[in-house]
Amino acid sequence: MRGAAHGYPIVLSDLSLEYPPRGASPAHVALHGLTLQVAPGEVLGVLGSAGSGKSTLAKVLSGAAFEPRSNEARPVITGGQATVLGQPLRGLPKRKVAEYRFHVGYLPQDAASTLPPDHSVAEIIGEPILERDRRYNARALATRVATMLDGVRLPLGMLEKYPYELSGGQRQRVALARALVLGPSVLIADEPTAGIDLTVRDAVAQLIAELGERHAFSAVLITHDLPVLRSVADRIAVLDRGELAAIGTIEEVFQDPHHPYVQALAGALDGGHAIIDDLAEPLA
Numbered sequence: 001m002r003g004a005a006h007g008y009p010i011v012l013s014d015l016s017l018e019y020p021p022r023g024a025s026p027a028h029v030a031l032h033g034l035t036l037q038v039a040p041g042e043v044l045g046v047l048g049s050a051g052s053g054k055s056t057l058a059k060v061l062s063g064a065a066f067e068p069r070s071n072e073a074r075p076v077i078t079g080g081q082a083t084v085l086g087q088p089l090r091g092l093p094k095r096k097v098a099e100y101r102f103h104v105g106y107l108p109q110d111a112a113s114t115l116p117p118d119h120s121v122a123e124i125i126g127e128p129i130l131e132r133d134r135r136y137n138a139r140a141l142a143t144r145v146a147t148m149l150d151g152v153r154l155p156l157g158m159l160e161k162y163p164y165e166l167s168g169g170q171r172q173r174v175a176l177a178r179a180l181v182l183g184p185s186v187l188i189a190d191e192p193t194a195g196i197d198l199t200v201r202d203a204v205a206q207l208i209a210e211l212g213e214r215h216a217f218s219a220v221l222i223t224h225d226l227p228v229l230r231s232v233a234d235r236i237a238v239l240d241r242g243e244l245a246a247i248g249t250i251e252e253v254f255q256d257p258h259h260p261y262v263q264a265l266a267g268a269l270d271g272g273h274a275i276i277d278d279l280a281e282p283l284a
């Protein structure tokens with residue numbers, strides 16, 4: 001993979017994403033004209049109203065949208081460009097998708113509920129390593145998997161368990177360990193702390209913050225969890241109906257908001273809400 005010559009691991013310039021027409025459904029523009037950059041070592045928090053395009057952005061940046069095996073309706077880049085680790089994603093050849101995905105960790109929104117039920121935790125976490133290299137040394141693999149499990153604060157006894165034996169929060173942490181097992185330079189995490197209890201949430205946030213302290217690691221973190229944003233995000237981007245409503249540090253964004261959706265969020269924050277999802281629904 002080429003290095004990011006301009007120094008920014010993620011560069012979005014006037015990016016528009018669209019779901020093509022399918023059956024009776026017309027084409028749907030999910031994101032329109034998004035321009036932003038993520039710096040080396042930066043964690044960018046992304047929040048926005050329901051349907052504002054956050055998960056669509058995550059699918060594209062992670063490369064999941066370009067996965068040839070996927071049967072889902074997939075967004076396509078219809079305008080502008082997204083360049084991640086020097087790789088322009090518009091026009092990414094199919095043969096390069098797998099290689100691209102090795103460099104970009106992805107924790108999808110439904111990661112915890114879609115772990116393969118017939119695989120043990122050890123198999124689930126180690127799978128990306130074997131996908132990259134079938135002949136990877138078994139002992140090195142076991143060590144790496146155990147290190148990842150420890151990193152997400154789960155006991156080693158969990159390695160032989162199956163997803164149905166784990167709580168939702170434990171599954172979420174297994175999914176995160178899997179997303180990070182290849183040591184990606186970029187992590188795209190879609191609601192990584194949704195549905196997990198407070199103590200674990202802090203552990204997950206801390207793990208992402210520690211990774212973010214490394215200059216060679218950047219992340220896009222979609223979350224409405226304000227304490228997580230405060231502890232982890234260097235800046236936040238607020239999306240509303242497919243457009244960028246604001247970007248900056250939390251203080252910059254909420255100090256003097258102009259955009260109505262950002263104003264509504266600021267009001268919710270003043271009201272002491274920690275999770276600011278859905279509070280601006282009347283505006284949507």
Ligand SMILES: Nc1ncnc2c1ncn2[C@@H]1O[C@H](COP(=O)(O)OP(=O)(O)OP(=O)(O)O)[C@@H](O)[C@H]1O
Nearest residue numbers: 019028030049050051052053054055056057073074
């Ligand atoms: N497979 C699809 N086909 C067509 N339109 C879609 C598809 N998936 C999402 N959309 C539409 O694209 C827009 C953005 O959806 P997206 O899931 O990215 O929003 P979001 O901000 O992640 O929402 P939420 O917070 O509810 O997860 C929405 O209007 C949604 O209805």
